[in-house]
Amino acid sequence: MPSQRFVVVVIGTRTDPRSDKLVKELRERTSSLRESGERLDIVSQYRINSLPVDARAVAVVLCHRGMRKSEAEIMAIAEVRKRGIAIIPVVPDLRKFTTVAPIEVKDFNGFELSHLVDIGELAGLLLESLGLQRSKRKIFISYARMDSSAVAQQLREAFAARWYSVFLDTISIRPGAVFQEELLQELADSDAVVLLNSPNVKSRPYVQQEIAFADQAGVSGVEVGWPGMSRMREGGFFMPLPLDKKSALIRGGVVKGLTPAGIRRVLRRVADMRTVMQLKRERGMLELVRCYAQTQGWTAVPYFGRHIELRQGAARIRLDLALGVPTSLDLERAFQSRSQRSRPAGRLLYDPLGITDRQADHLNFLGTHLDLQYLHPNDASQWAFIP
Numbered sequence: 001m002p003s004q005r006f007v008v009v010v011i012g013t014r015t016d017p018r019s020d021k022l023v024k025e026l027r028e029r030t031s032s033l034r035e036s037g038e039r040l041d042i043v044s045q046y047r048i049n050s051l052p053v054d055a056r057a058v059a060v061v062l063c064h065r066g067m068r069k070s071e072a073e074i075m076a077i078a079e080v081r082k083r084g085i086a087i088i089p090v091v092p093d094l095r096k097f098t099t100v101a102p103i104e105v106k107d108f109n110g111f112e113l114s115h116l117v118d119i120g121e122l123a124g125l126l127l128e129s130l131g132l133q134r135s136k137r138k139i140f141i142s143y144a145r146m147d148s149s150a151v152a153q154q155l156r157e158a159f160a161a162r163w164y165s166v167f168l169d170t171i172s173i174r175p176g177a178v179f180q181e182e183l184l185q186e187l188a189d190s191d192a193v194v195l196l197n198s199p200n201v202k203s204r205p206y207v208q209q210e211i212a213f214a215d216q217a218g219v220s221g222v223e224v225g226w227p228g229m230s231r232m233r234e235g236g237f238f239m240p241l242p243l244d245k246k247s248a249l250i251r252g253g254v255v256k257g258l259t260p261a262g263i264r265r266v267l268r269r270v271a272d273m274r275t276v277m278q279l280k281r282e283r284g285m286l287e288l289v290r291c292y293a294q295t296q297g298w299t300a301v302p303y304f305g306r307h308i309e310l311r312q313g314a315a316r317i318r319l320d321l322a323l324g325v326p327t328s329l330d331l332e333r334a335f336q337s338r339s340q341r342s343r344p345a346g347r348l349l350y351d352p353l354g355i356t357d358r359q360a361d362h363l364n365f366l367g368t369h370l371d372l373q374y375l376h377p378n379d380a381s382q383w384a385f386i387p
Contacts, residue, residue, distance in 0.1 A: 004303075005055045006033070006040045006130050009048060009085065011076045012062030018090065019062060021116050025123040029275040030132065036303045040130075045076030051083075058129040060122070061089045063101040063110075077104040086129050090122065121162065121271040132305040134278055134323055137164045139270065140187050140219075142211065143196035144204045150257050151196055151224075158263045159270075181356045187214055188354030189324035192270050192277055193221035195238055197229050198255065211235050217353050218281040222269050226255055241269055279304065281323055285349065288377040289319065307337070308349065319375060322350040325359060328366070335370045345371035352376060 008026060010019050023042050030040040043051070051057060059080045067073050080087060081104070089105040091097050094112040101110060111122055127133035139159050143152045156166045167186040187193070193214050201207050211234040214220070223231060223238035227250065231240060247262030248255050258266070282302065289308055290300040298310045298317075310317040320334035326348060334346035348367070352360060352374075367374055 004038050005052060006030075006038065006132065007051055007055045007057040008040065008042045008126055008130075009045070009051075009057060009059040009076075009080060010042060010062065011045045011059060011073055011080070012067075013064065013070075014044075016062050016064070017116065018113060018119070021119045022060070022123060025119050026126065029123060029127060030304070032279060032302070032304045033132075036301055036309070038303070040132075045073055048076055048079045048083075056130055057083075057085045058126055059085050059087045060126060061087055061101070061105050063089055063091045063105070065100055067100075068102045074102060074104060077102065088122070088125060088129070117268055118271070120268060120274075124271055124274050127275065127305070133275060134191060134305070136189070136191065136324070136327070138167065138186075138190040138324070139164045140167045140190040140193045140210075140214075140221075141196065142193055142207055142214075144198055144200035144207060146200045148196040148198040148200070148226075148255070151198075151255065154258050154263060155194060155266060158267055162267060162271075183210070184213060184354040185325065185356050185359065187219065188217040188351075190219055191274055193219055193238070194266065194270065195221060195223045195232070195235050197223050197225045197232055197235070199226060199229065201232065208232075208234050211238075213354070217351070218284045220273075220277050220280065222266060222273070224266060227253075239269060239273060241265060278323065282321065285321065285351065285377045289349070306333075317347070319347050319349045322348060324350075325355055326350050326363060331363075331366055331370060331372060334372055347373045347375055349375045349377060351378070 010022065012019055026040060026042060033039055061077060077087070087105055087108045089097075089101050089108050089110040090113050091100045091110050092112070092114050094110055097110050098106070111125065113119065113122060124133055128135040141152050141155060143149070152168055156168050159166045167190065169183060187210060193211070195211060211232065215234070215237055220237050221239070222241050223235045225231065225240060225242040227243055227248075243255060243258075243262065247259055247265055249257045249259060282304070286300060286302050286308055293300045293310055298312045301309045301311060303309060307318055307320045310319065318337055320330065320337055322330040330348065334348040337346060355363075363374070
């Protein structure tokens with residue numbers, strides 16, 4: 001299988017500090033591409049004409065007030081549009097988008113980068129556009145209603161404004177649904193869990209069950225700790241984020257809500273961790289496959305964010321990978337990646353942990369009609385298909 005080339009085109013001034021920070025962030029997040037012989041190239045506006053036609057590319061336009069007078073930058077935007085490459089315009093303030101961004105990018109929704117510390121969110125969006133990062137953008141908030149509902153609601157609104165789908169048990173499960181089944185499926189299908197470690201959490205068994213299940217499903221996240229609260233033993237695999245007077249509104253020793261700075265801390269921490277959390281989850285599935293494949297003389301090679309390839313001499317077997325509940329796009333990708341000579345038509349690897357019976361029946365129906373083989377990473381007996 002030929003190596004895929006990924007490209008991020010950066011259009012802007014050479015001295016823009018946003019560019020240096022973004023390049024460093026992207027380099028760190030895509031270092032695992034080397035395992036599959038792939039790479040991410042980050043090129044300036046002066047090298048657009050050298051891009052291969054088969055490269056998977058996205059462009060980021062770092063808008064500034066003098067851009068409309070920069071012939072090189074405007075020509076670069078025109079070339080990117082001509083090639084049909086997606087564009088993400090970046091501005092300091094979306095309310096002033098039309099005064100900063102050139103007219104050539106007016107058709108594209110912009111990204112507000114008011115602080116360099118938010119570069120992680122931009123890097124994640126670029127990787128999503130390249131197909132290297134999970135694009136569902138789902139967050140699960142685990143909390144005790146008695147003393148942290150206000151904070152949970154604040155975070156729900158803030159994450160939703162950043163294009164995340166947010167699960168909050170009070171409003172995310174429809175009446176009539178089996179509560180626990182839906183909850184576990186949403187948890188297994190999330191990118192990250194935000195655990196609100198408030199005084200009442202430890203007396204709420206269901207929160208402890210959620211965290212234990214998240215660990216089992218390989219979903220990690222952030223533990224937002226109330227002042228004076230020790231870390232939850234069940235959440236030892238979460239990144240701690242203790243609240244203080246700068247990040248929380250504290251009255252009489254009680255947290256009444258988060259400050260704008262506190263909300264930004266949580267958003268940034270999740271954005272900074274998403275790629276690492278995805279990679280960790282993929283690694284967990286890879287190791288299960290690799291252990292069995294090696295006993296059969298096969299080498300398992302990960303393709304970050306997409307699939308695993310089994311190699312033995314000249315033979316190649318592709319296992320498309322889905323985290324959480326497979327989407328129709330995951331099924332389409334697995335089906336289209338099939339070899340003309342292979343049976344089944346495609347192979348999709350995912351962990352059904354937490355998936356409801358209704359959703360499982362739906363996936364099986366679609367898989368049968370698409371001639372897809374579903375593979376469970378924990379079940380080595382399924383690997384009998386290896387020639």
